[in-house]
Amino acid sequence: GQQLNQSPQSMFIQEGEDVSMNCTSSSIFNTWLWYKQDPGEGPVLLIALYKAGELTSNGRLTAQFGITRKDSFLNISASIPSDVGIYFCAGSYSGGGADGLTFGKGTHLIIQP
Amino acid sequence: DAGVIQSPRHEVTEMGQEVTLRCKPISGHNSLFWYRQTMMRGLELLIYFNNNVPIDDSGMPEDRFSAKMPNASFSTLKIQPSEPRDSAVYFCASSSSPTTDTQYFGPGTRLTVL
Numbered sequence: 001g002q003q004l005n006q007s008p009q010s011m012f013i014q015e016g017e018d019v020s021m022n023c024t025s026s027s028i029f030n031t032w033l034w035y036k037q038d039p040g041e042g043p044v045l046l047i048a049l050y051k052a053g054e055l056t057s058n059g060r061l062t063a064q065f066g067i068t069r070k071d072s073f074l075n076i077s078a079s080i081p082s083d084v085g086i087y088f089c090a091g092s093y094s095g096g097g098a099d100g101l102t103f104g105k106g107t108h109l110i111i112q113p
Numbered sequence: 114d115a116g117v118i119q120s121p122r123h124e125v126t127e128m129g130q131e132v133t134l135r136c137k138p139i140s141g142h143n144s145l146f147w148y149r150q151t152m153m154r155g156l157e158l159l160i161y162f163n164n165n166v167p168i169d170d171s172g173m174p175e176d177r178f179s180a181k182m183p184n185a186s187f188s189t190l191k192i193q194p195s196e197p198r199d200s201a202v203y204f205c206a207s208s209s210s211p212t213t214d215t216q217y218f219g220p221g222t223r224l225t226v227l
Contacts, residue, residue: 033215042117042204042218043156088156100146100158100169101216 006089006104013079014112021087021107022073029091032065032072033101037086046087047074076109084111115139117219119205125225131193134222137186138207146216147180147190148204156204162188195226 006023013019023032031050035043047058049065049072056063062075072091076083086108090101118137126132138145146161160170162182170180177196182188192199202223206216 035218040220042206042220045215045217048215100148100161100172102158103156105155 004089004091004102004104006107008107009105010108010110012110012112015079015081017079019076019079019083019109020073021089022071023089023091023104024071025091025102026070028069029093029102030069031092032063033090033092034061034063034072034074035088035090037088037106039085043088079109079111081111081113084109117205117207117217119203119219119222121222122220123223123225125227126195127227128196129194130226131191132195132199132224132226134190134203134205134224136188136190136205136219138188138205139209139217140186142207142209142217143185144208144216145182145188146206146208147188148206148218150202150204150221151200159190159203192224195224197226200224200226 004023004025033048034046036046037043046061047056047063052065052069053067054065060077064073066072086106088106089104092101117139120135144163147159148156149159150156159172160180161168165182178192180190202221204218204221206218208216
């Protein structure tokens with residue numbers, strides 16, 4: 001099956017710092033999604049990207065759909081304690097929600113006060 | 114509006130027993146997905162349904178796993194017989210395809226097989 005390589009695996013940062021993580025794929029996706037998972041909960045959608053080159057923001061979060069359609073990044077500016085969690089990228093081949101998602105292994109974000 | 118509902122939240126069973134996980138998707142959503150999450154393999158798609166019809170079950174690990182969706186508001190994932198390696202968190206997600214790829218996840222069922 002297709003694989004998503006997500007990096008870094010974990011990040012230890014100070015509160016207030018900016019965060020950057022990315023995903024690369026061995027093949028093209030039509031949709032990139034970024035999710036956050038808190039302990040004991042299911043993943044929650046943060047940002048959805050539908051077009052190559054698209055740059056989308058959601059508050060302090062910014063994500064981009066790579067031009068090659070094989071990569072995406074997520075940035076978090078001015079991190080705060082509630083940003084702690086696991087961030088997953090996910091890709092879809094279909095353009096209409098008719099396929100399951102392929103997930104990266106996740107980036108564990110740990111914030112030191 | 115209620116989100117995706119899964120039950121039970123936790124299940125502990127002994128090897129060889131039958132396990133049934135349940136999911137109620139968001140009302141109006143016509144696609145339903147079952148995922149499994151483990152430390153080693155991350156989140157993996159097991160099977161998904163569109164309009165109650167199974168579309169792709171290639172992710173189901175083996176014949177011990179089966180899933181049904183008898184109507185638009187209910188789905189089950191059954192493992193019979195269960196094995197210790199089935200221990201994982203099982204998530205159900207739904208979406209309102211074909212208008213969006215956005216999938217909304219339930220809180221998951223943590224399964225432990227002893």
